[in-house]
Amino acid sequence: MSDTREKHAIIRYTADVVAVTDDGRVLLIKRGWAPYENHWALPGGHVDEGETGLQAAVRELEEETGVRVAEDDLRLVGVWDQPDRDPRGRYVTVTYLVTIPADTQAVAGDDARDARWWSLIDLPACLAFDHADILATVLPPTS
Template sequence: MTENTTTSATIRYTADVVALTPGGNVLLIERGRPPFEGAWALPGGHLDDAEAPHTAGARELAEETGVHVNVGDLHQIGAWDQPGRDPRGRYITFAYMVTVPDGTPVTAGDDARNARWWPLNALPEQLAFDHADIINAAVTPTP
């Protein structure tokens, strides 16, 4: 008799936000803890129990950068679910985009060491996770 031994990985859900300005800047945070500690990344994080992804995105943006947006202003650009995208295990992120005024002040908070606006044409060479792909999807027009 063959024994059926299937295992199921725990899947964790996150939300990330691509905050853009009309002038062509994107808001990034410097991660304050592993993985990718010290690397630049999009603001985002884990969904709380019974929390909708877009609500988590707005909450994480505010907690990590001090930028407050209406949940209804977030536009989903996709879900990233490639196995191995996060070294901690299986993570699926819902990515959102929002446009905020040029000069919007930012303040690092929560687990962000730093938060700042970066010109889209001069991003850090290496971004955490697959955040370069997410930014690219946000700024590339869809046919």
Template sequence: MSETFETIRYTADVVVIRGEEVLVIERGWPPHQGKLALPGGHVDPGETSLAAAARELLEETGVCINADALTLVGVYDRTDRDPRGRYVSVAYAVTVPEDTVARAGDDATAVRWVPLAQPGELAFDHGEIVHAASRRPLVR
């Protein structure tokens, strides 16, 4: 009997809510280069998904939050969610003040605030994540 191993990459995504808007980035790299997505990325060795979410948010948007402010939205592990292979993402949400300003950095070529109720077409399964976050009473 042979064993088959699958490489699984561990990532974190963040739904940042400001009033009735959600923060998205324009991806600077494939896959989905040029498309809108949630801030997020790989969990580094020795790092928790919570710490990675706060770090990636800061690196990609300049928005600094305390990781303890993040609320779990869910774990996303559909096998076809990323064309690069198997990615499992832990998604978090946070509400920020109305005067929060974001700027593009790291993997993001641009940032923008889009309507939370209608964020438009997002890369990967990020539309599903935004929808789930928008229904959570702890986030609003």
């Protein structure tokens, strides 16, 4: 007799934020833990129980960078769900875009070793996970 049970992946739900300034910079954090320890990444993290992806995006942005935004300021820009996007297992992330005033300060907090505004034309060579793909999809091409 063959096994006819379906095999479902365990999926973890996360939210990421592409925070940009009107003068062409994006906010990245330096990861303080594996995987991709010491690599730059978008602010974001796990969606907690009872929380929406939008609420998690607002919370994670503030926890990791000190930057506070309202839920209404964020715009959903996509869902990234490639099966191999995270070496820890199956992760699906919802990604939000927010525009921040150019003089906004960012300070590393929570799990971030550093938080820094990067010029869109001078991003780190190797970003964590598929964050380079996310940025390439979300942001306009730079020349």
